Amino acid sequence: MKSLHRNVWILGCVSLLTDFGTKMIQSILPLFLVSVLGANLITVGLIEGIAEATASVVKIFSGVLSDYWGRRKELAIAGYGLSALVIPFFVLANHPIWILIARFGDRFGKGLRVAPRNALIADVTPAGQRGAAFGLRQSLDTIGAxxxxxxxxxxxxSTGQNYRLIFAIAFIPGFLSILLLIVGIQEPRQAISQKQSPWQWNNFKQLKKEYWTLLLVALVFNLANFSDAxxxxxxxQVGISQSLIPLSLVIMNLTxxxxxxxxxxxxxxxxxxKILSIGLxxxxxxxxxxxxxxxxxQIWVLFGVYGLHLGLSQGVLLALVTDYTPSALRGTAFGLMSLVIGLALLPAxxxxGLLWQFVNPQAPFLVGSLLAIASMVILLLIPNNTREDNVKR
Known part of the structure; x- marks a missing residue:
């Protein structure tokens, strides 16, 4: 772990701080909207839908821009900075529209930073350490989550449900994450020297066949990966009380x-x-x-095992994207992957919901299980020699 580049450690700590503050807000925001601002559940759903769709669309543009501009650090700073700067909107909000603006800004910031951040890690990490590097960043990120x-x-x-005070406190880790990013990250030279013109078809033709197969795997799998709600x-429904429900997510994120x-x-x-197949x-x-x-x-155990699935798949998927992508197109590749995942999550x-309501509560899980098996089969279509060489390149 000590041999990993300092950028990996710093970006991991930046993710930890950012997720710490963001999840502080997100964990109580629905309650604030309903109990303080008087919003209905349709409004809550609309705000979250717009926010997540925004992040999905922005990711592809930020990835392409980071390849063209050759300056990933500035885009990452802009993304993390925007998410921190909109926190005062939560504190001062007196109408749901202000929460919509804040969530839009927060998710826009996330969309702006994800692809350049992943590309920054890929740019400084040798092939034989990519799994460890993305896994470490994901571990630190999840500690904050x-x-x-x-x-x-x-x-x-302890504060008598003082939502606005909690929102204000959440600004502190957000501010510290920007400071750490500005001071600590060093832009690698190769990210600056290889400028690519954006949106040229030849750029996409340079992406390996294995990358497009991996993109299909992500698409099929994430159609099964519906909301944790x-x-x-x-x-x-099985019997865990509402007061204990938050602990299920803590167990999942801990594992x-x-x-x-x-x-x-x-x-x-x-x-x-092999690892990703086991995860699926x-x-x-x-x-x-x-x-x-x-x-x-049984439910408590399943939440813990679900966390293991995330550990097996999330960082490894990003490492595979790096393996199958030319260095000058990493931002584009990460952005396109994020876009596909985001667009698949919307109908998922x-x-x-339709299966739950019109068939039975078991139906969405059964369909999700079949789609996950289908994505695993597609993954195994990648040629054996390519899979065996992943860690050698």
Whole structure:
């Protein structure tokens, strides 16, 4: 772990701080909208839908721009900075429209930073360390993802549900993340010297066939990867009380955080597609478990195993994108991957809702399990020699 480039560590810590503050806000924002601002659930859903769609679309543009401009650090600073600068809108909001503006700005910032950040990691990481590098960043990111809501819960109890104070406190880690990014990150020379003209078809033709296969894997899989809200609803249906529901997400993120780096390191040694295939299979089994679980203990275990699936797949997928992409097109490749994932997630939750309402609560999980198996089969279509060489290039 010590041999990883300093940029990997710094970007991991930046992600930790940013997610800490962001998840503090997100974990209580629906309650604030409904109980303080008087919004209905349709409004809450509309705000979240617009916000997430925004992030999905912006990612492809930021990735292409980072390749053309050759300055990934500035785009990352702009993305993280925007997410921090809109936090005062949450503090001062007296109408749902201000929350919409704030969430739009936050997700726009996320869309702006993700592809350049991933490309920054890829630019400084040798092939044999890519799994470890992306796994480490993902682990640090997830520490913030489960610590933020825990702190928010504590502050809710200790401040008498002072939402605005909690939103204001969330600005502190956001500000620190920008400062760390500005001071700590060094732009690698190769990212500056190889400028690509944006939106030329020849650029996309340079992406390997294996990359396009991986893109199809991500598309099919994420049609199954519907919102965690359905996992929560299923947990409550099986018998976990509403007061304990937040702990299920803490367990999931804890196992996710603890497993991302070890599995990323393992992918450097035994091949990434093997690890990713195991992750997809585990997802299919977890969804089968959610379909047939009939007591709370089973649900607690399934949330923990779901975190292991995330550890097996998320960082490894990013490392595979790097393996199959020319260095001058990494931003484009990461942006396109993020766009495909985001666009697949939009109909995924709608399909899950329809299946839940018009068939039964088990149906979305069964369909999701089948789609995960299908994505695993597509992944195995990548030629054996390519898969075996992943860690050697």
């Amino acid at each position: 489960f610590a933020g809501p825990l702190v928010a819960i504590i502050l809710m109890y 359905f996992l929560i609803l299923r947990a409550n 996710y955080s603890l497993s991302s780096y070890p599995f990323g390191l393992l992918s450097d040694r035994m091949g990434r597609t 299979l585990l997802f299919a089994l977890v969804y089968l478990g959610f379909a047939f679980a009939n007591n709370p203990l 939750s709608g399909l899950a």
